[in-house]
Each structure stands twice: as C-alpha cells, then as structure tokens.
Amino acid sequence: MKLITVAGPPSSGKTSVILKTIAALGLPPGSVGVVKFDSLTSFDHQRYDEQQIPNQTAFAGKICPDHHFVSNVEGAVEWGMKKGLSVLVTESAGLCNRCSPYVNGILSVCVIDNLSGINTPRKIGPMLKYADIVVVTKGDVVSQAEREVFAFNIREVNASATVLFVNGITGQGAFMLARHWQDTLDIQTLRDRKLRFTMPAAICSYCTGETLIGEMYQLGMVKRMEFDDESP
C-alpha cells in the first residue's frame, strides 16, 4: 500500500485536491482510502462518501492535534491494509504552524492557497519546509505574477520541493500530482519510522486542564515572552 500524507491550513483545498487526484489516479473504486485528522468537526467525510471513497475521521478534541496524529497514524495504516487499499491518504487539518505530520520516506504533500497572502509560505514553517510536494490552489483567480511570486516564496523556504499548481474545482494539475503519488514507496507498516520534525513540546499545566491565568498557575514547560521594558 502506498501512503501519502497531506497537510495544510484550514480551507486551503486539501479535500478538493485529494478528490481530484484520486480521480486522476484512475484506480478501481474502493482501492484508495482517506483518513481525515481534524480538531473538532469535519464535514469532509460527506464528500468522500459521495464519491464512494472508504474513509475514516479522527478528532483530536482536547489533545494537541499533532500529537493526536502521530499516535494514530500507525492505526490508520493498519486500517488501510485491512481494507486492502492500494493507496491510503492521510489528511491533517488543524495543525499549528509549528508542526508537520511528515514521516521519513513517506511522500508528504503540503497544500496552501494563493489567496492566503504573499508571505504565508514564509510563515507556515515545518509543514511547508519539510514537504516533498507543495500544492498551490486557487491560482486561477490571481494574476500570473502573483502565482510566480508565491511559488518563489515557497522555494525560498523549501528549495528542494516540487511546486505544483492544482485547481481544486476543475482538477487542472491533479494529473501531475497523481503521477507523483504513483511513484511513491509501498509500505506494510509505519512502525519504527521517524518523523521528519519533532512535535511541539509539552507538558505545561494548561495541557492538563488548567484554565486560570497567572504565573502561580503555570508549571512545566513555559516560554516567557520578553517585552521592551523602557519607559517612555
């Protein structure tokens, strides 16, 4: 089974890109599945159901979404193997910009949209920096120059990634992404593979349910901000 990890900010077009790419793969119905990792709610399962794509959704709830992903992705692979899938896609939303759900040796795809601001590629961090492929969506509504500058800003952060433009509505560009998916490694399990980047550090008192504000309530890993303390 081939495993593809797809991550990206909310509403960047991950689900649309995945649906179009699955269609472009042209594999028999039921042989490509999706596991969606989200924080609180998700409506994407309806779209996968419509296309009769086997899918599962996992909600992080009160757990850090990144930690939740890494502790369940192996189970996702087991589910895919049991279902006899030839391709399994994990879709992660709700990750903080500090994080990336990518695993060494597993094709990693970051989806960002062209409308999100020209400096966004510089702000996303490891999710973009450690991706093998960066998919840019919504390019059909901005100028050629903005597409080129956006792609340039991506290369400044991740010079080795392949940048692809995919139209999530018409599917234009999904064909090339499908070609990359076809060329990726077959795996049986994820056990003992390594994350490309460390997960955020825990644990502070707020991780364990503290809600009161004030230094006296803060325990564990705390990073204190330094303010300019000159008086006017």
Add this chain to the structure above:
Amino acid sequence: MKALDYVAEVSSVPIGDILRRYPLAVDYLANIRLVGVDETKTLPEILENVDEDMLEEFGLDREEVIFHFSAFLEAFSRMEESIETISSITILGGRDKTGRPEMLELTVTPGEVVSIVGPTGSGKSRLLEDIECLAQRDTPTARQILINGSVPDLDKRFATGGKLVAQLSQNMNFVMDLTVQEFLEMHAKSRMIPDSAAVVEKCFAVANSLAGEKFALDTKVTQLSGGQSRSLMIADTALLSSSPIILIDELENAGIDRREAIEILVGNEKIVLMSTHDPLLALRADKRIVIKNGGVANVIETTAEEEQTLHKIEAIDSALLTIRNQLRRGEIVTEESIPEFQER
C-alpha cells in the same frame, strides 16, 4: 558552484559581503528570524551568539543552518540557469470523447498566435491542460506534446512545475495589497532580474499604453479598474514572466487595446494560445483550432478573405470604442458617432 563551495564561502566571508553578493540571502536569514546581524562577522560567528533553542524551533542546529543556507544559495543559482529556450511545441492528436482519433499534428513557434474556438464544455481547457502538463499519451485525451520536436524527458516534465505556461484569464484578480511599483519590483525580484528598475519602468509604460485610462506607479493594484488590471497583467506576463507559452482564456473588451496586447506578447517571443470568440482576436491569429466533442475537429488557417474582413471588423470595433469613450467623457452620443456600413 556546488553547495560545498558555498559552505566554504559562507564560513569565511563576512555576512555583509554575502548579502551584497546574493541579495536573496537576506530573505533566508529573515525566515529564521536572524535580522539586524553584525555585517562584519561571518555566519558561523553570528550563530555562536544565537540561542540554540531558537534555531531548534526551525528544526536546525548551528551547523545545519550553514549547510541549509548553502543549499539555498546553490538552489537559487541553479534556478537562474534552468529556463530553457523553446523553439517550438508540437501537438500530436489523441482521440475525442467518443474515441474517434484526432487527425492532428500542429507545430507552433514563438511569435505565432493560435486561437482555440468551440462551444463551452467542448474541451478547450482540456487541450490547454494537455499542453501545460506536457501530455505523453497518458491523459484522458491521449494527446502527445513535443518540445523542440522531441519528447521532453520525464525529469524536465516534473521539474518545469508550471513554469512552462503562463495563464491569463478574465477571472483573475490582484489580491496583493501593493502599489503598481511594489508589485512589479516584487515580481522582478522573484525572477532575479539584475536591472529590475529598467524592466519595471518598461512594464509600467507598456501597461499604460494598453489601458484606456492611465494609472500611476503608486496606485494600489487592487484599486485598478478591470481594463487597467488586465493591461498590467498582460505587460507583466510579456516582460516579466519566464514562461515561453501563454494561454489566454478570453480577453474581455474592458477598455484595453486588445490588438496591441497580442502584439506585445508576440513581440516578446512568446507562443500565444488563446481561447476566444472575439472575431478581432480569433481572426488575427495565424491559425485557429476548432474543438468539438472533446477533440480537435479542424485546424483552420486564417484565409485571405478573413483578413480582408478584419479591416471591417476593426472599423466596427473602433466605432464602438469611440462611442464608449464618448460615454466615458460624459458626452452625448449622436448619429454621427455611428459610421455607415457598406450594404451587402
């Protein structure tokens, strides 16, 4: 220069000199929050005083920063050379939606304009997409695209990453909150053009010559009218885009000189493919591809008679333009505004 040569350079040359040699380096440093550094020191010396925890947030340690930075410099020096010259593209027929083979072998060279006509949903976008992804009989249409007369190698196909084809459509808008000047400078920077000021100036002049109403360098791009935006996009695509092929999806009649627009694109040695039903544009093309039912049904060379009719169509068009300008100036439209047309 290899990445290791950059490592040697970065390790021994003060960062101020590095920043002057490679202007993009400043972006790299800013991306890992290294700003306002002592320019007389080398990068390793600067890193000595940087908190390791801060670097770790970016997934780097001191040594990795140097390698990563060198790889960055190396990647961008390669990018400067990688844009190849395209002397022709050839479209070899596949099949239409019913499986009927297309009788097609069409070669287009820079400076040529080909229009694409056909009803909505007939497969115009599919053809444009086949060109964009350099189809090799592996897309639903089974078409094949050749570059300079031969099959492009797979690496190139993957590496071009959308750089081969620039697109211009009437749905496109500017979304950056920048002035025209900042916008053009930003694009020039991303192309790593050495004399960007001259190109920016030229681009601005060309855009203004296309637009019915003039705009200034300090106008925000988001405040431009439809015609002004389109003019700026055309001038920018012609002069600042690296892509040798331009796909145009309908150029609306929004107060821009469409004839001149096409001439500017062609004059900059671009291959222009244009999906349009505007007679003035379609008939000005050297050839037009007729699409029906997902396939190319015909390729028509613009006939001498059609070129003759072009003069009349231009007269009609310029009459309309005159009336439009009268309206814009707040004048009254009279019978005299409308020229007599020859009775048939």
